[in-house]
Amino acid sequence: MRYLLMICADENWVGSMTPEEGSAMLAEYGTFMEEMGKRGVVQGGERLRPTSDATTVTVRNGEILASDGPFAETKEQMGGYYVVECKDLDEAIEVASKIPGARHGSIEVRPIWEM
Amino acid sequence: MTTDVESAIAQVFREEWGRVVATLIRRTGDWDVAEESAQDAFALAIVRWRRDGIPENPGGWLTTTAANRAIDRLRRAAKGKEKLREVAAMAHAEDPSDTDESGIADDRLRLIFTCCHPALPLDARVALTLRTLAGLTTGEIARAFLVSDSTMAKRLVRAKGKIAHAGIPYRVPPAHLLAERTQAVLGVIYLLFNEGYSASAGADLVRSGLCDEAIRLGRTLARLMPDEPEALGLLALMLLHDARRATRIDGAGDLVPLEEQDRTRWDAEAIADGLEVLDRALRRAQPGPYQAQAAIAACHATALDAVATDWVEIAALYGTLARMAPSPVVELNRAVAVAMADGPEAGLRLVEQLEASGALRGYRLLFATRADLLRRLDRRAEAATAYRCALDLTGNDAERRYLARRLAETSVQR
Numbered sequence: 075m076r077y078l079l080m081i082c083a084d085e086n087w088v089g090s091m092t093p094e095e096g097s098a099m100l101a102e103y104g105t106f107m108e109e110m111g112k113r114g115v116v117q118g119g120e121r122l123r124p125t126s127d128a129t130t131v132t133v134r135n136g137e138i139l140a141s142d143g144p145f146a147e148t149k150e151q152m153g154g155y156y157v158v159e160c161k162d163l164d165e166a167i168e169v170a171s172k173i174p175g176a177r178h179g180s181i182e183v184r185p186i187w188e189m
Numbered sequence: 190m191t192t193d194v195e196s197a198i199a200q201v202f203r204e205e206w207g208r209v210v211a212t213l214i215r216r217t218g219d220w221d222v223a224e225e226s227a228q229d230a231f232a233l234a235i236v237r238w239r240r241d242g243i244p245e246n247p248g249g250w251l252t253t254t255a256a257n258r259a260i261d262r263l264r265r266a267a268k269g270k271e272k273l274r275e276v277a278a279m280a281h282a283e284d285p286s287d288t289d290e291s292g293i294a295d296d297r298l299r300l301i302f303t304c305c306h307p308a309l310p311l312d313a314r315v316a317l318t319l320r321t322l323a324g325l326t327t328g329e330i331a332r333a334f335l336v337s338d339s340t341m342a343k344r345l346v347r348a349k350g351k352i353a354h355a356g357i358p359y360r361v362p363p364a365h366l367l368a369e370r371t372q373a374v375l376g377v378i379y380l381l382f383n384e385g386y387s388a389s390a391g392a393d394l395v396r397s398g399l400c401d402e403a404i405r406l407g408r409t410l411a412r413l414m415p416d417e418p419e420a421l422g423l424l425a426l427m428l429l430h431d432a433r434r435a436t437r438i439d440g441a442g443d444l445v446p447l448e449e450q451d452r453t454r455w456d457a458e459a460i461a462d463g464l465e466v467l468d469r470a471l472r473r474a475q476p477g478p479y480q481a482q483a484a485i486a487a488c489h490a491t492a493l494d495a496v497a498t499d500w501v502e503i504a505a506l507y508g509t510l511a512r513m514a515p516s517p518v519v520e521l522n523r524a525v526a527v528a529m530a531d532g533p534e535a536g537l538r539l540v541e542q543l544e545a546s547g548a549l550r551g552y553r554l555l556f557a558t559r560a561d562l563l564r565r566l567d568r569r570a571e572a573a574t575a576y577r578c579a580l581d582l583t584g585n586d587a588e589r590r591y592l593a594r595r596l597a598e599t600s601v602q603r
Contacts (some may be wrong), residue, residue: 075356136467162358163308185355 076117076159077166082150083179086126102174108156115169119156134141150179157186194239202231203405205248207325209255211296214321215359217259220349223349223541224321226262230255294315297322298361298413302404305374306357313348313375313464320345322409323402333384371414375423375479378406382427386434400431405520411466421470422479428463429486448495460490465518478514481506500530517548533565556590564599573599 091099110116125144132139144151153175159164163183170181206227213223230251246249263276279343304317312334319325325333331341333559362370385399406423414420438448467483485506492498496528507523528536549555560575576596583589 077356134592162356163306164362165360166356167308182357 075162075166076157076188077163078184079119079156079158079166079173080152080182080184081154081156081173081179082182083175084149084150085126085151085153087178088153089124099174106172106174108170110156110169114152115158115160115165116158117157119154120156122152124153125151136160145187153179194243197243198235201234201243201247201251202324206231206253207297207300207322207409208248209251210321211300212252212323213255213259214300215296216256217263218359219259219263220321221354222259222262223255226255226258227251229258233454238392258431295413299359300372301372301410302361303357303359305350305370305377306352307370307373308355308357309348309351311377311380312374312576315381316344317348318377319381319402322406325402327399335531340587354409371417371419374410375419378410379427379479381406381425386430393516400427400434403427404431416473416536418470418475419477419479421466422477422481422483425467425470426479426483426486428459428466429483429490430489432463436569440586442587442590442593444587446491446591452494455490463487463490474542476509476513478510481513482511485510495529496564498529500526505531517543518547518552518554521549521552521555525558528562528565533562537562549584553579553588556582560592560595562598564595569599 078133107116113188128142128144128166130141130143130145132141156169156173158166158169160169163185170176173181194415195469199484202310209227209230210223213226217223217226217239233254233340234247234251238247247546260276263275267276268544301318301322303322305314309317316330316334319330319333320327323575325341327339327345328514329337334341334345381399382403385403386501404424406421407427411417411420422494432455433447433450435456436452437445439445463483464487467480467487470480481564486501488503495557504523504526507519507526511519511523520539522538524536524543526536527539537559540562543549543555544559556575556579560572560579563569563575573596575590576599580589580592583592
């Protein structure tokens, strides 16, 4: 089964990291990817720019509306994601628990709706 | 004669429903088909067994009949060759008792671990367990939890949907997850028991049916997990509490506190059973919170009266429990035991520490306990105030009457 693992955290907290903390976090992600690379579970994943760089697009009556910011204001924002192929939810939970972001923010595990 | 067959069928239903459903879920992978086919098999059993008598192996008869029904259902629903081939493969599959990673094969164990998976909301875990393992109808579960039939039906549909869509595995968890998941299963069974034992809302204090179901599930789990002393501990705890069920409420429906209960009416058989189960658990020398609570219940169950109770031992056991599973409610119970062992003043000191910590703010039993200790110290005005606070916070009719009676006693002018 495929799952989307959404890495959510308070952007303000992420933004306030010192350069040392930032590179320590990147190193942790490097270690995570190395392990998952060996296991072959990760199909894709990216880090996202903060919601201050987000644009929300809607189309109403054929008219395109683009506005600044995220669709909904929330306490935690999605800062990155992985798409993983796992045997079942237990494995997806295990993989999610090893994402460094799980220790500060939270990981939402969403099964992918296979067509 | 008919009634004999009927009660025998009712008993077979209780014993076999969970097993039949659990096996069919494994073989079909479809929870609805499994339940519906099990229902068909039981309906057919009533007709056949009345006419021909009960077969030698009723469980086997039911599983085979239900499996045939399931194949019929799936065949009707299957479209395309690929699907039909799957169904055909299932039809020929002898029931293989394949073991999973943990080496435990019983389908009911797979079912209970799946129903109690932490990714499901707690109310859904409880409902699914009652529906699939215990065989209660959606309507019965709805009434037990004071929600409408449609709410409960939706809850069950949503939970089954999540199991399928999110890929919650149908298995006994592997070793590295087993301890944590076992706790989740025990938690669901204990919650069920507590719902039955002290309904927190409504006029009916003992919805005893839920207690019976919880004990039945506890027995099944203890049998399926013979190496898990906490499963035995939970079973012992439930049996020892349940033994007092008849005396907890008086003729007028009022709550009777432990020290005033008629101990000659406690269920001696259940107590003996509970003590034996607890003994088996303790012999494994792997202590746990359920065993500690069962040991406390055992102290009460074996005492001649409240005064003769070994309160020193109980206070020590609450101390042990507080170390294993820290909780302000456990601390409150320890305070009660200390009050009995060392006098109300010592207990009151602990209650006041708890109050100062703020951990139980607005908890009715904190006020009720404080009130009882003040009453015993003959500090009537303060006791009356505390009883009033407790009264404001309780939603249970029998408890309200008990507190009102105490309030009246402490408010009387001498």
